Amino acid sequence: MAKRTSSFVHTGQPQSAWTADKTNSNVPVYFEHEASKQARKLHQSIVKLEKEKRTLLGEMKALEARAMHGWTGMSRRQVYSVVMLGIIVTAIVIFVPPLFIVPFASENLPLTTLDKQTKLVSYLREIQSYSNIFLAVHGYDHKCPIDGSTGYEFTCPTGELSIEEINWRINAGIEIFKKCGLEIDTYAFPGQDYDQRVLSVLSNYYPTPSVYNKTNLIGLGLTGNSSLTDLIIYYGFKEYTWMWRNGVSQEQFQNALNQLKQDKPSLLLVHVQDITNQTLDLLKEYALIQGSAGIIRLDDVTFDSQVEATKKVVDIAMAYNVSLVLAVIPASPYAGTSNSFFSGPMINALWVISTSLFVFPIVVMIPWAFIFKMKKRKPYAKWNPHYPAVSIILPAYNEEKTIAQSIERSLSQRYRGSIEIVIVDDGSTDRTYDIAKTYADKHANIKAIRLEKNQGKSHALNIGFAQAKGEISVFSDTDSSLAPDAISRMISHFKDSEVGMVAGMVVVGNEKNLLTRLQQIEYLLSQTLIRFCQSSQKNVLICPGACTAVRTDIAKKITVTDRTVTEDADFTFSVWKEGWKICQEPEALSYTEAPTGLGSLITQRKRWLYGSLQTIAIHKWAARERNPWVLKAWLECFLSPFVLIFLVSLPLQCFFLGSAFPLFLLTYGLLPFTILAISGAVGIRLFNKGKKSKLAFLMPLYAAYQLMMNLLLVWLVLAFVTKRGIRLPRGGKIIHAI
Numbered sequence: 170m171a172k173r174t175s176s177f178v179h180t181g182q183p184q185s186a187w188t189a190d191k192t193n194s195n196v197p198v199y200f201e202h203e204a205s206k207q208a209r210k211l212h213q214s215i216v217k218l219e220k221e222k223r224t225l226l227g228e229m230k231a232l233e234a235r236a237m238h239g240w241t242g243m244s245r246r247q248v249y250s251v252v253m254l255g256i257i258v259t260a261i262v263i264f265v266p267p268l269f270i271v272p273f274a275s276e277n278l279p280l281t282t283l284d285k286q287t288k289l290v291s292y293l294r295e296i297q298s299y300s301n302i303f304l305a306v307h308g309y310d311h312k313c314p315i316d317g318s319t320g321y322e323f324t325c326p327t328g329e330l331s332i333e334e335i336n337w338r339i340n341a342g343i344e345i346f347k348k349c350g351l352e353i354d355t356y357a358f359p360g361q362d363y364d365q366r367v368l369s370v371l372s373n374y375y376p377t378p379s380v381y382n383k384t385n386l387i388g389l390g391l392t393g394n395s396s397l398t399d400l401i402i403y404y405g406f407k408e409y410t411w412m413w414r415n416g417v418s419q420e421q422f423q424n425a426l427n428q429l430k431q432d433k434p435s436l437l438l439v440h441v442q443d444i445t446n447q448t449l450d451l452l453k454e455y456a457l458i459q460g461s462a463g464i465i466r467l468d469d470v471t472f473d474s475q476v477e478a479t480k481k482v483v484d485i486a487m488a489y490n491v492s493l494v495l496a497v498i499p500a501s502p503y504a505g506t507s508n509s510f511f512s513g514p515m516i517n518a519l520w521v522i523s524t525s526l527f528v529f530p531i532v533v534m535i536p537w538a539f540i541f542k543m544k545k546r547k548p549y550a551k552w553n554p555h556y557p558a559v560s561i562i563l564p565a566y567n568e569e570k571t572i573a574q575s576i577e578r579s580l581s582q583r584y585r586g587s588i589e590i591v592i593v594d595d596g597s598t599d600r601t602y603d604i605a606k607t608y609a610d611k612h613a614n615i616k617a618i619r620l621e622k623n624q625g626k627s628h629a630l631n632i633g634f635a636q637a638k639g640e641i642s643v644f645s646d647t648d649s650s651l652a653p654d655a656i657s658r659m660i661s662h663f664k665d666s667e668v669g670m671v672a673g674m675v676v677v678g679n680e681k682n683l684l685t686r687l688q689q690i691e692y693l694l695s696q697t698l699i700r701f702c703q704s705s706q707k708n709v710l711i712c713p714g715a716c717t718a719v720r721t722d723i724a725k726k727i728t729v730t731d732r733t734v735t736e737d738a739d740f741t742f743s744v745w746k747e748g749w750k751i752c753q754e755p756e757a758l759s760y761t762e763a764p765t766g767l768g769s770l771i772t773q774r775k776r777w778l779y780g781s782l783q784t785i786a787i788h789k790w791a792a793r794e795r796n797p798w799v800l801k802a803w804l805e806c807f808l809s810p811f812v813l814i815f816l817v818s819l820p821l822q823c824f825f826l827g828s829a830f831p832l833f834l835l836t837y838g839l840l841p842f843t844i845l846a847i848s849g850a851v852g853i854r855l856f857n858k859g860k861k862s863k864l865a866f867l868m869p870l871y872a873a874y875q876l877m878m879n880l881l882l883v884w885l886v887l888a889f890v891t892k893r894g895i896r897l898p899r900g901g902k903i904i905h906a907i
């Protein structure tokens with residue numbers, strides 16, 4: 170130890186000290202002592218410096234990590250707030266429009282009048298002559314014309330009706346009865362309350378109505394078959410079977426029966442919707458108790474579908490000679506069922522599912538993308554530059570028209586590291602290989618490989634990866650062209666040793682017509698919002714075949730397969746499965762030629778959508794990763810049929826709503842549509858390369874475009890689930906994908 174440190178120590182004669190030490194044992198003790206003291210001191214400072222070095226290195230690592238995680242980072246609090254915001258906005262969109270639509274619909278819905286219920290009318294005509302059966306007009310349409318609530322036809326809770334309105338409604342109900350050829354025995358109020366003016370209006374129609382005061386009205390004191398040509402207003406008369414339509418327990422039934430036996434009401438109210446075997450049993454018990462002194466009032470007789478239930482009650486009335494008042498609704502906003510069309514569980518489910526599916530992700534994604542965009546910083550790549558060798562892989566099949574341009578584009582990449590270009594000609598039958606060969610002959614960094622027969626893009630890519638010498642491989646299509654700075658921008662992400670793959674940003678290069686512009690919106694939205702947010706977690710799900718960089722050693726290990734029709738999606742999932750992080754570089758542009766016609770667009774989308782289905786089905790493990798994007802994809806597949814149901818229900822709604830339909834659509838559609846339009850504009854805005862803001866004006870058309878794509882998805886989900894599969898042109902041939 171002394172020997173080594175002594176060489177550092179400047180003692181005035183280090184060499185002699187050194188040699189003396191070595192050859193001569195006659196070394197003064199004080200020197201040894203002094204030297205080791207100094208040595209120890211120095212050693213201590215070295216230890217100290219090393220410690221400091223470690224701290225500094227640690228700090229640097231932390232800074233590096235922070236610089237890189239500036240890309241990743243959403244704090245837990247931000248995630249929670251964004252999700253909360255999503256939930257709140259979605260809830261508003263779900264619950265607010267119905268608040269407006271229900272009164273609106275009740276005002277505007279065309280009514281079904283009794284004369285259209287032919288089965289019911291003919292039955293009523295048949296029984297109206299029976300001495301103990303009485304027909305009653307049950308209001309006009311059984312609901313408050315102001316807010317649509319039932320039970321308050323003449324005393325709407327939100328405001329009283331004018332005397333003209335009362336007059337009109339009573340008259341209209343009576344007129345419909347006359348039109349049906351039905352004799353009116355009495356008037357049966359819908360609802361539990363009435364306005365004194367109603368009685369005066371009614372007295373115009375019924376010559377000598379007996380107006381009862383409340384105390385007299387507890388059970389009308391009518392007996393036997395006396396005429397019921399009186400107003401039947403119910404205060405306190407009994408109904409034991411309300412909401413029995415879904416059945417009740419034996420205990421509930423027994424309780425109601427005991428109560429009935431105790432009360433012995435002179436008038437029993439029952440709703441036709443509640444006619445079940447249990448209700449009929451109770452009615453029989455009532456008939457046994459009261460006999461001809463009893464009166465049953467059967468409310469809400471409205472539709473043909475209620476004839477059977479009505480018949481059963483009539484049979485009891487006949488058998489026990491009980492008086493039966495049939496309270497018939499002359500006009501109704503419902504059609505065919507006792508449930509309102511708008512409160513139907515199906516419509517509700519459709520509404521909730523479609524809005525939350527559509528609104529929630531968007532409301533979460535927009536602030537997410539904005540937070541991420543604000544945080545996005547890349548100083549790391551700047552002060553710690555990284556220029557690994559890059560191989561550009563160009564698989565080509567019959568691309569004599571575009572191959573030269575693709576090669577030129579690759580050659581003109583502005584990248585400080587070295588670039589090699591590997592063209593894999595997948596058995597083309599045209600001049601593709603010859604063109605590639607001339608470039609290869611001229612440039613040392615271009616390699617042209619010819620495959621004897623066409624084996625598909627995935628195979629060509631594997632060959633290309635096998636030949637690649639660069640640390641990073643970039644693959645692209647020959648129908649897309651990389652921006653000159655695309656590669657250098659993508660490469661910066663690989664500084665993070667956990668990143669295995671980087672997606673570029675694919676934009677439409679041929680914005681020629683409406684269809685390509687709509688596709689441009691779609692490309693921008695799916696990448697600036699969805700993929701951008703995925704990238705904030707370094708978990709991009711699909712790296713597009715048109716512009717992607719991957720570590721070559723990963724690509725050599727994971728083969729690209731043709732088990733799906735979208736090898737890029739399948740490949741990305743496989744890389745993710747190996748534990749690699751996958752990001753997106755939104756500024757690495759690749760201009761692609763989008764289909765200009767509807768036919769070719771549908772062919773392309775059939776492949777994309779079907780390929781995605783195949784991919785998530787193959788990579789079922791991904792659903793267990795609790796990745797929100799995978800769950801979203803699964804959910805979209807499961808719920809896609811609802812879109813179809815929704816579309817089918819549109820003409821149905823149109824039929825029910827008539828002229829009110831456009832207004833209805835507007836009321837329901839306004840909020841979701843506004844959100845779609847805003848998200849569209851925001852998504853387009855997030856793309857800061859080139860002026861695309863004008864595209865936001867196409868958002869209304871984009872909604873229709875999306876609907877079309879959803880329909881396509883429904884069809885493909887069906888083809889996938891039934892294992893019928895689809896036929897697709899791939900490479901040179903038509904393949905049948907299952």
Ligand SMILES: [Zn+2]
Binds near residue numbers: 307359360468469
């Ligand atoms: Zn009623």
